[in-house]
Amino acid sequence: MVDSGSPADTVQEVSEREALKRIFPRLPESSATLVGPGDDAAVLAAPDGRYVVTTDMMVHGPDFRLAWSSAEDLGWKAAATNLSDVAAMGAVPTALVVAIAAPPSLPVSALEAFADGLRAACAALAPGCGVVGGDLSVSGTLTIAVTAFGDLEGRAPVLRSGARPGDVVAVSGRLGSAAAGLRLLFAEAVDSDGTPDADAFARVVAAHPELIDAQLRPRPPVADGPLAADAGATAMLDLSDGLALDARRVAEASGVAIDLDPATLGGDPLTALTGGEDHGLLACFPAGTVLPGGFHPVGVVRAGSGLLVGGRAFDERGGWDPYLEWDGAAG
Incomplete structure (x- = not known):
């Protein structure tokens, strides 16, 4: 891979056109591409006749801190969070469209590293998925928006609204690690006045690499989404906002109660839940289903409404809501 220009060049110094020239060769290619980056829009093959489409944003401050996340980390996470949403529908991710609004002082090398993170995440989590286009603009706050496309390959989409009493509730992936990592960052990767500190961050990473990696570079079980659909999953969603909040969403959409077993949630059930x-x-799977991939049971669907934990109503909100959490501090 050949780079041009200096790593110290900023976007403002080289212009959008030259920055894109340096980014394009680093982006992952999509196996569905008929016309890729370079025209006004991409053209993708749609052999199923349908497309799953989702989008997600990451904004400096509420969603990440540059003091803790490298540009490559951000590329990985931006891809991973969208790939998991496609998988949650039972689809195979095929393409990403990426838009970035960056301060003019951002080095072009950061955009190159971001592209490297996109490529690494697609290769590891969804081989064949690639970036087919996007946009680059200017903003005082670094903002990343990714739109992902997926192929159902003839499957019916798995919605949140199909859970039925008697179904087994199951999870694929670790619970609570990302939240534990974030808690460590805010508690220990800062100086005395709460400002992110590079030396403290390095110490936290050295002491808790798995937890920090779970927060900065999540590894969603993308392949398990289509496997769940093939196994007859009645409802499914990506656990992006916390088990309690997301399980409650399935319960509400399906008109049922979801009863989670705290004994299945690991050593810290509250962190796993919230x-x-x-x-x-x-x-959710019909009773008796052989659970596919990395899925393991965590509860059961019951007649009724709302979220139960160990048979008792769980009313704590839990999870993440950007408007309720936002305090205006970019950090």
Whole structure:
């Protein structure tokens, strides 16, 4: 891969056109591409005749801190969070469209590293998925928006609204690790006045690499989404906002109660319930189904409404809501 220009060049110094020239060769290619980056729009093959489409944003401050996330981390996470949403519908991710609004002082090398993160995440989590287009603009706040496309390959989409009493509730992926990592960052990767600190961050990473990696570079079980659909999953969603909040969404959409077994949630059930950004998959399966992939049972669907934990109503909101959490501090 050949780079041109200096790593110190900023976007403002080289212009949008030259920045894109340096980014394009680093982007992953999609196996569905008929016309890729370079025209006004991409053209993708749609052998199923349908497309799954989803979008997600990451904004500096509420969603990430540059003091803790490298540009490559951000590329990985931007891809991973969208790939998991496609998988949650039972589809195979095929293409990403990426838009970035960056401060003019951002080095072009950061955009190149971001592209490397996109490529690495697609290769590891959804081989054959690639970037087919996007946009680059200017903003005082670094903002990343990704739109992902997926192929159902003849499957019916798995919705949140199909859970039925008697179904087994199952999860693929670790619960609570990303939230534990984020808690460590805010508690220990800062100086005395709460400002992110590089030396403290390095110490936290060295002491808790798996938890920090779960927060900065989530590894959603993308392949388990289509496997769940093939196994007859009645409902499914991506665990992006916390098990309690997301399970409640399935219960509300399906008109049922979901009863989670705290004994299945690991050593810290409360963190597993209320921590966000796991990016695993929550699915419901008919009783007796052999659970596919990495799915393991965590509860059962019952007649009624709402969320239960161990048979008792769980009313704590839990999870992540950007408007309720936002305090205006970019960090």
